[in-house]
Amino acid sequence: MYKKIKDLLINNIQINQTIILISILIIWVEFYWLNLSYIKLLTIFSTTIITDIIFIKIKTWKFHFPFSWLNSWFWISTFLRSDHLIFFFFAWLIAIIWKNLLRIKWRHFFNPSNMWVFTTLLLFQNYTWSEALHWWNYLWELNLKYFLVIIIISIFWFIINYRVNCFFKFRYFIDYLAPFFIVNTILFFTIPNIINTSTIMEYFNVTFFIFMFYMISDPKTVPWKSISRFFYVINLVIIFYILQFHINYIYALLWSLFISTLQLPIIWHLEENNVKRKYNLLNLYLYLITIITIIILLTTIYIYWKPDFIINNLCDNITCN
Numbered sequence: 001m002y003k004k005i006k007d008l009l010i011n012n013i014q015i016n017q018t019i020i021l022i023s024i025l026i027i028w029v030e031f032y033w034l035n036l037s038y039i040k041l042l043t044i045f046s047t048t049i050i051t052d053i054i055f056i057k058i059k060t061w062k063f064h065f066p067f068s069w070l071n072s073w074f075w076i077s078t079f080l081r082s083d084h085l086i087f088f089f090f091a092w093l094i095a096i097i098w099k100n101l102l103r104i105k106w107r108h109f110f111n112p113s114n115m116w117v118f119t120t121l122l123l124f125q126n127y128t129w130s131e132a133l134h135w136w137n138y139l140w141e142l143n144l145k146y147f148l149v150i151i152i153i154s155i156f157w158f159i160i161n162y163r164v165n166c167f168f169k170f171r172y173f174i175d176y177l178a179p180f181f182i183v184n185t186i187l188f189f190t191i192p193n194i195i196n197t198s199t200i201m202e203y204f205n206v207t208f209f210i211f212m213f214y215m216i217s218d219p220k221t222v223p224w225k226s227i228s229r230f231f232y233v234i235n236l237v238i239i240f241y242i243l244q245f246h247i248n249y250i251y252a253l254l255w256s257l258f259i260s261t262l263q264l265p266i267i268w269h270l271e272e273n274n275v276k277r278k279y280n281l282l283n284l285y286l287y288l289i290t291i292i293t294i295i296i297l298l299t300t301i302y303i304y305w306k307p308d309f310i311i312n313n314l315c316d317n318i319t320c321n
Contacts, residue, residue, distance in 0.1 A: 016163055020156045021074040024210070032149065032206075035131060036077055043085060045073045048092040071218075072116070078210065079117045079254065082128040091120040111221040111261050118258045121251065125318060130250045149206055157213035164219075172217060175226040176233050180212055183237045191241060193306045202249070211253055223267045231286040232267065236260040238293040245304050251318050263289065 025041065028034040076091050095116035121128050165171060188203055189195060216222075216236070223229045240256035247255065270282040 017071070017160055020160055021071070021214075024153065024156065025074065025077060027149065027152065031145075034077075035081065040085065040088065041073075041077055044076050044088050044092065047089060048073050048076075048095075051093065071214075075114070075117060075215065078207070079130050079250065080120060080128060081131055082124075084127060087120055087124055087128050090124075091116040094119060111215070111218055111257055114215060114254055114257045114261075118254050121254070121318070129317060130254070146201065146206075150209055153206065153209050153213065161217075172219070172222065172229065176222065176229040177212060177217065179230055180216065180233045180237060183234050187237065187241050191301065191306055207250065207253075216257060221261060221264065223264070224271050225282070228267050228271055228282065228286060231290055232260065232263065235263075235289055235293050238290075238297050242293070242297050242300055245300050247318050 025034070029036070029038070029041075072092055072095055076088060080088065080091055082088065117130075121130060161173065184203075188200075192199065216233070223232050236256055239259050240252050243252040243255050266285065267282070270285055273281075
């Protein structure tokens with residue numbers, strides 16, 4: 001029995017991911033006041049898993065536990081809030097249908113972990129919301145508890161990233177996650193008029209690192225080539241900064257990823273056909289999109305001027321009064 005458990009932990013990366021995500025949620029509930037009861041967490045978990053098992057049974061005539069849908073449970077629990085369970089049901093249902101029925105060349109179209117939350121928040125604005133302050137720190141004071149949870153989340157990510165790299169040779173840190181963090185940092189210290197400890201903590205909060213380490217790093221919803229990932233994630237960051245002039249921080253994160261994934265079918269197609277052409281349409285497209293997003297950002301800054309605080313509309317609604 002012990003040997004079987006050990007083999008599963010060593011050889012099954014999805015179980016590693018499952019343990020990590022569950023650990024983050026337990027830490028969140030017990031020590032950081034997650035505004036979500038264990039009943040809701042269990043309901044989301046059980047119904048999501050059961051529904052995907054049914055889809056797997058219909059497609060393969062086999063029963064298989066869908067470890068990948070622990071991600072679905074985690075992201076609904078992270079970003080979606082409602083007083084009514086029906087909206088949690090709606091969120092995971094459209095996510096599973098989207099994952100199983102709508103694909104491009106056998107790959108997920110959009111990021112399923114982001115798609116269902118985005119759609120539910122958009123369709124049912126009067127009944128659902130995403131909390132602006134996810135991890136309790138309402139005073140935005142630098143303290144051990146703040147640094148400790150970021151260190152824990154970073155260690156968890158390093159473990160799962162190392163395991164994925166050993167098995168599948170996915171090396172997204174240099175050309176994907178590192179540019180995401182660096183460009184975010186550059187723009188954060190460039191765009192706002194005023195920077196202080198509170199605004200730094202508001203922006204680089206725990207949710208930001210969870211989003212970076214776990215949401216955008218899904219290997220099935222990123223470009224294949226290194227150069228594509230580099231420009232894709234730069235555009236993702238620029239789109240966020242454009243959106244944050246109009247909608248609040250958490251929604252801007254979700255919407256920026258949704259808008260960015262609209263490009264994936266085009267990028268995948270150009271990547272696949274890139275070697276067959278004498279001229280590089282892929283690079284041309286990436287440069288063009290980057291220039292367009294930069295121009296839109298600069299135009300937005302010119303119209304609205306540099307904000308005093310980068311998070312100047314922090315609330316639980318899409319837009320704030």
